[in-house]
Amino acid sequence: AQTVTQSQPEMSVQEAETVTLSCTYDTSESDYYLFWYKQPPSRQMILVIRQEAYKQQNATENRFSVNFQKAAKSFSLKISDSQLGDAAMYFCAYRQGSGNTGKLIFGQGTTLQVKP
Amino acid sequence: DARVTQTPRHKVTEMGQEVTMRCQPILGHNTVFWYRQTMMQGLELLAYFRNRAPLDDSGMPKDRFSAEMPDATLATLKIQPSEPRDSAVYFCASGLSWYEQYFGPGTRLTVT
Numbered sequence: 001a002q003t004v005t006q007s008q009p010e011m012s013v014q015e016a017e018t019v020t021l022s023c024t025y026d027t028s029e030s031d032y033y034l035f036w037y038k039q040p041p042s043r044q045m046i047l048v049i050r051q052e053a054y055k056q057q058n059a060t061e062n063r064f065s066v067n068f069q070k071a072a073k074s075f076s077l078k079i080s081d082s083q084l085g086d087a088a089m090y091f092c093a094y095r096q097g098s099g100n101t102g103k104l105i106f107g108q109g110t111t112l113q114v115k116p
Numbered sequence: 117d118a119r120v121t122q123t124p125r126h127k128v129t130e131m132g133q134e135v136t137m138r139c140q141p142i143l144g145h146n147t148v149f150w151y152r153q154t155m156m157q158g159l160e161l162l163a164y165f166r167n168r169a170p171l172d173d174s175g176m177p178k179d180r181f182s183a184e185m186p187d188a189t190l191a192t193l194k195i196q197p198s199e200p201r202d203s204a205v206y207f208c209a210s211g212l213s214w215y216e217q218y219f220g221p222g223t224r225l226t227v228t
Contacts, residue, residue: 045207045209047216103172104149104161109159
């Protein structure tokens with residue numbers, strides 16, 4: 001069974017600085033997708049970034065980028081120029097690429113605090 | 117700006133009562149998911165639908181939970197009878213494709 005592990009329950013960063021959130025996963029599949037979701041205090045889940053396992057190039061969305069290491073089964077999120085609005089809980093998620101299932105398997109989450 | 121909507125946003129009920137949570141997926145989305153989030157278990161998939169047909173509800177306690185899509189604009193999750201251990205935030209998500217899911221704001225359920 002696939003598992004997703006976020007080993008950092010809490011992280012903090014100074015405003016305008018860079019922070020990296022860690023995520024590792026376990027799977028025997030070669031075709032899959034990885035995601036980072038943000039959950040602010042409003043509780044809504046917001047897709048931040050996604051990565052297809054077959055792509056070697058790391059995904060980037062504005063200030064958010066990932067470091068995808070397929071062999072190591074690692075998928076970290078880097079937030080550059082951190083802003084107060086980035087404070088939230090961040091979830092790493094995995095989805096198997098084959099078949100019709102849309103199940104996302106989530107990690108336990110990392111709470112990010114941004115200090116002014 | 118299309119969004120998934122969920123009602124109610126908060127629900128407090130007594131043990132044994134029926135609870136119904138509603139979700140309006142984004143128009144045109146053909147896949148709908150129900151998740152439950154608790155401190156202990158994290159985020160768990162309860163059920164999901166494609167084109168209104170249930171594809172997988174293995175994450176749902178069958179004896180008390182039921183999920184339906186009466187039409188393409190409404191998904192419901194019912195708990196009958198509710199128990200204190202059902203207290204959680206319930207999320208609905210919808211998507212056009214299987215790899216991108218747009219989450220609603222959630223329903224915070226408290227069962228006393």
